[in-house]
């Protein structure tokens with residue numbers, strides 16, 4: 001019997017050959033997620049796979065050194081039921097603490113693995129018409145106006161320069177001011193390209209807006225979240241990672257202008273780099289100061305990773321360098337056909353607050369404040385606070401803080417009892433632990 005290579009049956013049998021431990025239904029789901037594209041399904045299941053079907057020894061060896069979530073689960077003896085994963089995996093891994101973090105990062109290869117393991121996110125492939133995605137990549141990857149960011153980390157003497165290039169696109173002039181520190185690093189004004197959404201950027205934005213609103217609706221609302229239908233990004237941050245050393249350190253995005261329970265959509269174009277995620281704190285079973293489990297995703301060209309409400313509050317993310325060893329062993333066909341090892345990223349943010357709603361520090365009377373959510377100590381975890389930005393802007397520490405409140409016009413208070421607070425579902429177990 002000869003197979004017609006376009007049938008679902010053929011595609012499924014090819015997937016089964018390549019991923020024998022996965023069950024048929026699971027593979028069918030992946031194929032449907034990829035609109036029937038066998039190539040994309042293979043890439044989604046294993047981004048290191050050689051599409052021509054020749055998996056060279058090096059790749060096989062490398063894969064054995066890394067653990068996919070599927071393999072990890074198979075090793076967890078009391079976790080045999082692989083159905084209904086969203087609920088179960090969230091129960092098991094969602095709090096980031098029931099199991100001690102494994103020494104090795106865990107790879108999340110598929111939409112299903114990602115969404116069932118990491119709370120408050122969703123992953124979508126083939127989000128733009130391919131021609132549009134390719135054109136955006138071609139036009140953005142060599143943008144000379146994108147520049148490294150400058151910021152202070154540990155005091156005045158340590159001015160840092162980020163390892164990748166950035167630029168901000170804003171829709172209207174009124175949004176020119178609103179992105180300071182949104183990624184924890186200063187974006188200087190010269191890099192704010194004037195409300196320069198060209199046709200391609202506008203079209204991409206409206207398609208992404210639709211996907212995000214629908215996905216946010218499906219996630220369910222959190223306490224301080226903006227209604228999904230009001231989500232309309234007025235600012236896009238362009239990140240270009242062009243050299244293997246380029247990276248973005250662990251961070252949660254600043255909430256100052258985008259507000260609590262914000263939604264940020266991150267579009268990947270070009271080469272598929274590691275986007276790592278880890279919980280910012282250990283829950284009930286974890287010691288507060290022990291590291292949390294690191295998860296590795298590899299968003300593919302033309303995919304959207306949506307950091308939904310709660311993601312910035314609960315997780316940190318980073319974009320990793322390409323390690324020297326990996327780079328040296330990289331086969332030609334692993335490079336992106338348009339951009340080689342360059343990855344372009346566009347993050348879409350809805351700007352919620354105006355500069356005049358952001359308080360000035362009452363201690364130094366000079367610098368504006370940054371909105372953050374406390375997480376380190378169990379006693380204060382969940383409280384939103386305003387913190388003086390002096391450290392980031394000038395390198396001089398200032399300890400000024402105010403409590404944040406989102407139930408009144410004025411977004412701050414000195415009264416701790418009015419402080420807006422949110423703890424994640426399942427995190428309240430810690431409160432019981434304290435009392």
Ligand SMILES: O=C(O)CCC(=O)C(=O)O
Nearest residue numbers: 183237239266319345347
């Ligand atoms: O490049 C990425 O995927 C992440 C970018 C990011 O985290 C940011 O701009 O805050």
Ligand SMILES: [Fe+2]
Nearest residue numbers: 183252253317
């Ligand atoms: Fe970020």
